[in-house]
Amino acid sequence: MEGRTSVRRPLNTLVSELATRLLGADSANVIEAYRALLRDLSTDFGMDTCFLRHNDERIDASILVAEWPPRPVVPDPDPLGVVYFDRADPVFARSRSQTEVEIYRPSDQPENYRDRVKDASGVPATTMVAVPLVGDGRTLGVLGFVRFADREWTAEELEAVTAVGAMLAQVQRRVAAENELRHTAMIDELTGLMNxxxxxxxxxxxxxxxxxxxxxxxxxxxxxxxxxxxxxxxxxxxxxxxxxxxxxxxxxxxxxxxxxxxxxxxxxxxxxxxxxxxxxxxxxxxxxxxxxxxxxxxxxxxxxxxxxxxxxxxxxxxxxxxxxxxxxxxxxxxxxxxxSDEIAATNDLRTDVELTLGHAISHDRLVLHFQPEVDLRSGEITAVEALVRWPHPTRGMLGPDVFVPIADAANLAPELGRWVIDAACRAYVSWRDATGRTDLVLRVNISPVHLAVRDFAQEVADVLRTHGIDPACFCLELSEVAVVDSVARSGAALTSLRDKGIRTAIDHFGVGYSSLLHLKRLPLDVLKIDRHFTDGLGVDGDDRALVSVMIGLARSLRLDVVANGVETSAAARTLVELGCHRAQGHAICPPVDEPTLRSLLVDGTRLLDVS
Incomplete structure (x- = not known):
């Protein structure tokens, strides 16, 4: 029989060894496993080349997956790489639904098929055996054996390559299932994006x-x-x-x-x-x-x-x-x-604060400074705002603008807030006892994160009762931005505070875009004008007009009004002219430590003269 080449191994041994090798094939190594298998098949069956193609139903095409030996020169584009079935010659078109082994000899190959093979390999005539890969009731691909001459195939050989085709179909389905699972594991279910x-x-x-x-x-x-x-x-x-x-x-x-x-x-x-x-x-x-x-x-x-x-x-x-x-x-x-490097430094600070702030709070390593609020007409101190500071062991004195936002993000705000409220109340009681003043108001800034804690109002009321402080002399301050971000949640908490007689203030007013409806709905007691609007008082006519509107708004809503950031005597005089009589700022008194504030209160120091 012309062109007949005997196999090197018994057919049953060959099939068994190939099956063993394919057991270890997975999505990561399957292409190498395919090439090794084709190499062995090419050698044992005396083929000039062997190939493996898979059918891709998504694009309705036959895809070249592996071949042995590799062609020394592959055209670009490769005529054998992707063959679309709707444009395919009869041989490739047949592989779309082929279920039995087919033998194509030079004499019965269609001309357009021979031309495709010649263009891709330079070989004008071949004998090919096409073994279908069948699984799940459909044709998954084809295993091909090519000889650059005619060749006879025995029934035993065809039976052996059919068994190899069945094994390859199993591997193809297994790897496809692995890839599907892997794809699913890498895709976000909600959006379909990579996860x-x-x-x-x-x-x-x-x-x-x-x-x-x-x-x-x-x-x-x-x-x-x-x-x-x-x-x-x-x-x-x-x-x-x-x-x-x-x-x-x-x-x-x-x-x-x-x-x-x-x-x-x-x-x-x-x-x-x-x-x-x-x-x-x-x-x-x-x-x-x-x-x-x-x-x-x-x-x-x-x-x-x-x-x-x-x-x-x-x-x-x-x-x-x-x-x-x-x-x-x-x-x-x-x-x-x-x-940038600056961001890296900022984030190093953030990490440092997140890791060490909790320890500083629990070990009483924070301190409070206090800024007086005065009646501009007399200079008398009417209220005191508690401002937390952190004497950091390596970074020096840190202000609240540095670590409070980090505390909010790291869920340390409630712990920090409790420390500040308790420490401020202890200081307040000592001043009250030393001066006999029962009209002095203590103001404490509170984070919206702490405000949202369950039973927050009761928690604050319990601290005031423990220290013997009248709730009417205690005021919690929230930034306007924080209140506006969650009006419903803030409103419920503020209502609970009012029910317990605790006063509340909206701080930094004018920068958070509060609507009049927000102010009307929220149970507030004090409106504190932001320093951005007081900086130019006495100089800038626009600032004067804006502040005048804010004071009028506060009066219409029956809110007390306090001006922040008063830095000049001219600004203080303008506020008095506009009807705002309470203010704080560096021109009046900067934040001071507790002993200094105690002395100011005990001595009855008048802090400002706007005459």
């Missing part, structure tokens, strides 16, 4: 390249408020819309992933520069800010985006982008920041 696991694998792959990596960390601002107002189902719809918009707007090569919650990450393609990262971040920020209809509501949100570009390990670049986004978030959100 944290998938992002990790992507970054690990980029680490091997050694090229610059660009990462954007995208944090949607105030998503929780949207969830509270519209419900989590609408919040999820918002996230899906944002994910789809970002995905569609990014250029080819960029990848977007969702880490969970309100956090997305974009990995830039190619070798990006810092300018590329900043430009792409601004584009993403504008995409997030576009209004969208969610259910029956039209909503908008902004994003805090951190950018990191460099050649460091990609996981480190992700960490840097996260830190830059955190910097934006802590500065009010809705911005883009490129990671």
């Amino acid at each position: 944290r696991h998938g992002l990790t694998e992507l970054l690990d792959g980029r680490a091997a390249d050694g090229t610059a990596v660009g990462v954007l960390f995208v944090d949607i601002d105030r998503l929780a408020a949207l969830n509270d107002f519209l419900g989590h189902r609408m919040g999820d719809e918002f996230l899906r819309t944002v994910a789809d918009r970002i995905r569609r707007r990014l250029p080819d090569g960029d990848v977007v992933a969702r880490l969970g919650g309100d956090e997305f990450v974009v990995v830039l393609g190619g070798a990006p520069t810092a300018e590329d990262g900043a430009e792409r971040a601004e584009m993403v920020r504008s995409v997030v800010a576009e209004p969208m209809v969610v259910g029956d509501d039209r909503v908008t949100r902004t994003a805090s985006i951190g950018v990191a570009v460099g050649t460091a390990d990609p996981s480190e670049m992700l960490r840097r982008a996260d830190q830059a986004a955190l910097h934006v978030k802590s500065s009010g959100g809705n911005g883009v920041v490129l990671y």
Whole structure:
């Protein structure tokens, strides 16, 4: 029989050894396993080449998966690489649904098939045996044996290659199932984007390249408020819309992933520069800010985006982008920041505070300074505001602007707030006992995080009762921004405080965009005008007009009014002219330590003369 080549191993031994080898094949090594199998089949059956093709139903095509030996020259495009069934010659078209072994000899091969093979390999005539890979009732692909001459095949040989085809079909299904599970494990169920696991694998792959990596960390601002107002189902719809918009707007090569919650990450393609990262971040920020209809509501949100570009390990670049986004978030959100050494220093401070503040609180390592509030007409101290400070062992004296926001984010605000309230009450009792004054008001700043604690009002009332302080002489101050961010939640807590006779003030008024409706609804007692509006009093006519409006507003709502940040005698005189008689600021008295304040109170010192 012409062209017949006997196998090197008995057929049953060959099939058994190939089956054993395929048992260890998985998604990570299957291509190498296929090539090794084709090499053995080529040798044992005396073939010039062997190949394996898989049918891809998504694109309706036959895909070349592996071949042995590799062709020395592969055309581009490769005529054998991807063959679409709707444009295929009869031989390839047959492999779409082939279920039995087919033998194609030179004499019965279609001309267009011979031309395709010649164009891809340079061989004008071949004998081919095509073994279908059948599974789940469909044709999964084909195993091919090619000889550059005619060759006869025995029934035993065809039976052996049919068994090998069945084994390859099993491997193909197993690996496809593995890939599906792996794909599912790497995809965010809500948005269809890559998830944290998938992002990790992507970054690990980029680490091997050694090229610059660009990462954007995208944090949607105030998503929780949207969830509270519209419900989590609408919040999820918002996230899906944002994910789809970002995905569609990014250029080819960029990848977007969702880490969970309100956090997305974009990995830039190619070798990006810092300018590329900043430009792409601004584009993403504008995409997030576009209004969208969610259910029956039209909503908008902004994003805090951190950018990191460099050649460091990609996981480190992700960490840097996260830190830059955190910097934006802590500065009010809705911005883009490129990671820098300054941000690194800020985040080192943040980490230090998070790790050590709790210990400082529990071991009484904080101190209070106190700033008097006076009646501008007499200079008499009418109230005292407690201001916490932290004598840090390595960083020196830290003000509340440094560590209080970190305490809020690290859920240390309730612990810190309790320490401040108790320490301030102890100091207040000592002044009251030393001076006999029962009209002095103690003001304490409170974090919205602490305000939201269950039974907060009762907690404060218990401290006042323990120290024997009249609730009417105690006032909790909240920033306007904090109150406006969650009016419903703040309102419930403020109502509970009022029910217990505890006074409350809205601080930094004028910078948080409170509506008159908010002020009307909230049970407040005091309005404190922000220093931005008192700086120019006595000089700037616009400031005078604005402050006059605020004082009138306070009167109409029956609120006491106090001016913050009074730095000049001219400002103090203007406030008196406008009808605001209480103020604090460095022109009156800067924050002082407890012994200094005690002396001022005991001596009855008048702090200001505006005559």
